[in-house]
Structure formats: C-alpha cells, structure tokens
Amino acid sequence: MTRSFLRDDDLTPAEQAEVLALAAKLKAAPFDHKPLAGPHTVAMIFDKPTLRTQASFAAGIAELGGHAMLVDGTLAGIGKRESVADVTRVLDRQASQIVWRTYAQANIDDMAAHSSVPVINALTDDFHPCQLLADLLTISEHKGELAGLTATFLGDGACNMGNSWLLAGATAGMHIRISGPEGYVPDEAMFARANEIGQATGGSGTAVADPVEAVTGADIVITDTWVSMGKEDEASERRAVFGPWSVTPALVAAAKPDAIVMHCLPAYRGMEIAAEVIDGPQSVVWDEAENRRHAQKAIMTWLQEKAQA
Secondary structure, eight states, X not given: OOOOBOSGGGSOHXXXXXXXXXXXXXXHSTTSOOTTTTTOEEEEEESSOOSHHHHHHHHHHHHTTOEEEEEEHHHHTBTTTBOHHHXXXXXXXXXXXXXXXXXXXXXXXXXXXXXXXXXXXXXXXXXXXXXXXXXXXXXXXXXXXXXTOEEEEESOOSSHHHHHHXXXXXXXXXXXXXXXXXXXXXXXXXXXXXXXXXXXXXXXXXXXXXXXXXXXXXXXXXXXXXXXXXXXXXXXXXXXXXXXXXXXXXXXXXXXXXXXEEEOSOOOBTTTBXXXXXXXXXXXXXXXXXXXXXXXXXXXXXXXXXXXX
C-alpha cells in the first residue's frame, strides 16, 4: 500500500522521530542525498495562497535531485472541471509524488485513495502536518529532547494549526495547551485523539481558557493569524474577541525565561503578536520558516524510499 502524509498522526511516534532525525541530517548536508535524481517529478498543486510552502517545496525538490512541476489549482479546476479521482489518475502517471495545498481534507483523502504514488498534505482546512514537522525540528534544535516539553498555542485554536499541534505534539510526547476564546478551540475529538496517542508517548492535549494560565511555565509559545484563509468575512468579529490572546511581551513573560516563540506566518504585527516579540530574541520564527524545506525534504525522502521498497 502506498504511504501518504495526510495528517500528523499518519506517522507513528517512531516514524516521526525517524523523519525528524532525517531532516536534521539533510539540513546538515543538503546536497548529499538525492532520492529524486533522474530527475523524478513532484507535482505541486496550490489552491490557496502560498509563499513558504511553494518556495520550500520547490527548493527542497531541487536539492533532492528532482523536478518541481507546478500545477495551477485554479486552472485545473479540481473537483469542478474534473473529479479528484480523474486528476489523480492523470498526475500519478506523470509524477513520483503529489503535493497539494487545498481546502477540504476530504479532497486530499480522496486523492490519496486513488493515487499509486505518495500524496503529501501541504495544508488543508483541518491539518498542516508539514508545518508541524518543521516546528518540531526547530524546537529540537533549540531545546533538544521533545518529550516532556510544554507548548502553548494561543488564539484561534479551532484551525488546522490547533489540530496539528495536538496530534503532532502528542506524538512527540509533548504537552500541548490550546488557549483561545470560547468557540475557538479544537473539537473534543482532536483532544481525545491527542490523549489517546499520549497514552503511549507520555504526551497530552488540554484546553486552558485563561491565556496567562496557559502560558505559565511553557517552554514554547505559539500563535497564528486570527483570520485564516477563508475566514476573511469574520475579521472584525475575530479581532474584537482575540485581544487577550495577543502574544505580547507581558504574556511571554509568564512562560519560562528561556521560552521560544513560534509563528507559522504570515504574521500581523500588533494583532496576534507584538512586533517586539516576533522580532525579538526569543523568536525562532525565521528558523521555523527555513526548516519547512528540510522537514519536507525528509518526508519526501522517507515516502519515496517507502514507495520503492
């Protein structure tokens, strides 16, 4: 069966650790490993705006010896002009892997079900697993062992990043706290899944309503934009309720003195995060952005080797 990477818990704890170790190895020697030499083609489809995802996948595919084929999701009209299944049957004859940044998780699940090559989730409304691999790589670089660390996600936790932090963090044995206004935390099913994973890894996922309580003693403080793609019509309402969850110097001060601050970008200074925080000494945001390339190289390499085994 072809392995794909559609959500964070597609990797077991041992597999996640293997991919992260490979990412660190590839970062240290970025041109030494070329599993896509030939070159193999990787189809990249973008239905949503992108900067880091497109840049990091394209650069990573080139470093692995492959060719990045850009497929304009709007022109392809996937699910409208042609079905997901038919598009998949075309692309998997042309490419060794398919990377898709889209809206509904059901679409990428459908693609993987019809694909003879690995499919990678480059972001859906429900999950952002490649971002979490990059985030975990970044944390390991600054903190060492992941297991036992406490990470607090502030703001709109009812989003792909909130879900992915719960699943990936628990898989790594971390304690994940999600804090946001009422109605802006992940579904109970996500907490339940995180804690199910945590039974084996020692990790956990909890909701903490008060932002100060949520960051107290945290090793990592995380936020994301309050207005995610597709939520633009809710911008005014969201800005009115999210103020206490803004990552300000005062809020960061409640975390551990050596806490690091993360943001997957794009960032809106003065809203979800203060300029002096994201541009300050505790920020690892730019390491995080760079590590998208190394983490994605690792998951592409890992999946390619599984496909060829």
